[in-house]
Amino acid sequence: MRRARPLAALALVLATGLSTLTGVTTATAEAPDGRPDAERAGAQDSSALLAPGTVTAARSLAAARSALAGDGRDATEALRQLRMARPALAPADRAAAGRLLARPAQDRKKCTVVCVHWRTSGRHRASASWARKVLATAGSVHRTFVGAGYRAPKRDGRAGGNAKTDMYVQDLAGGLYGYCTSDQRTRAEDVWAFCVVDNDYRGFPTGTPLQNLQVTVGHEYFHAVQFGYDSYEDQWLLEGTAAWVEDELFDDVDDNRQYLAASPLSDPARPMDRGGDDGFHYGTWLFFRHLSERLDQRAGTLPTVVRDIWRQADARAGAPDLSSVDAVAAVLEDRGPRLPVAFAQFATGNRRPAQAYDEGSAAEYRPAPLARSATAATGGAAVSWRTELAHLSSATLEVRTQPSATGVRVEVDLPAGGATRAVATLVGTDGAAESRLVELDASGNGAVTASFRAGTVASVEVTVANADIRYECWKRTDYACQGTPLGDGQATAVRVSAS
Known part of the structure; x- marks a missing residue:
């Protein structure tokens, strides 16, 4: 994987001997996932789970x-x-x-580890060769997920003629690649699913019919897997991980890059967990790519970090049943770094995706925008910047240095508690970059100094990232656990001087 290259003759020195890194307490109501005990016992009122807002x-x-x-x-x-x-x-x-x-009405069926249903006449007609491609693709995807340690989708009795997961081939409306849903009539959160794909994938704007079939089956069948863990889980986790797995399964297709146009890469000021109808939740797949490239433990052919997150989100009796953000935090608590640090590193890497991601040099990986840019005069007044961050969002200040500068000092005043972190990045005149997490004291204050040769550093960037995941849950919002975020709007202050 690509890493940031070190600057020649660069020495970053921590200016304070501060406390060790601390994680964020994900406090939400009476239980670890923010659900009252009665709800955790399965007594949910389905209207209370009706998502979001209006x-x-x-x-x-x-x-x-x-x-x-x-x-x-x-x-x-x-x-x-x-x-x-x-x-x-x-x-x-x-x-x-x-x-x-x-389920759609069909007249033909063929099964292996999954079943494919199709029609031989009428508008929804599919050829036998196409049905075989659907079956082969779905079977391969199923085996890959099971081989990576995911539970197979929940068995559906005989809803499709037997207990296997069913894929239906239909002539879908223009622009609709596929979908997955459940006809299980229960208030249980873990449910079976069936999926629907197009009968030819002709007329789609990108990709060949086979490529579109592959990424659609990968994405939608992962929803069937997810539904067996928790079909009521937060939208950003459902869609973000489904979009993530497309490229893990079919690395040469790269269809999920289209979602980067509306993502934490393009809009770092937007909370990463916010759902809605504008597609932003698809673009959060990049966060899971960030984690899986850095925590590169594998089972079968897939990174294990997303699997472990879904195990923490598992809603079956006796399982953790954590909300999306708490599930992420729990896995990172165990495998490190903790969520505040991981999120700050993610936000910093998004300024230079070509260095931060294996495929980051692709055109769709455009650097995250700056929140502000300024120039620090050598030996002159410091650049001061104040901002307020929403939860699970970030912002970057760029401070350009003059050619005569031989050092910089970055000071931060962040909210106490460790949920908001800062990363200082020196950018060389040759484009190389080196980043350092700013250590904080108990009050949220910290500083970093750097020395370098005159003419070798073009700027210093300070990325601040708020990973506060405290919520008052079940308020029918677009956020995690349908909650009201408690960590929005906390003031952060940054001061940068050049010498």
């Missing part, structure tokens, strides 16, 4: 219809919302929801 039961039905008609929405998410909302619908709407959530 989405009502009736609106969820309209949203699902529109998604399946190809309006550009995430059909898997729209149907997930509809399934959760179904008990609150009026009888006629409940029946309509049942029709949308039902």
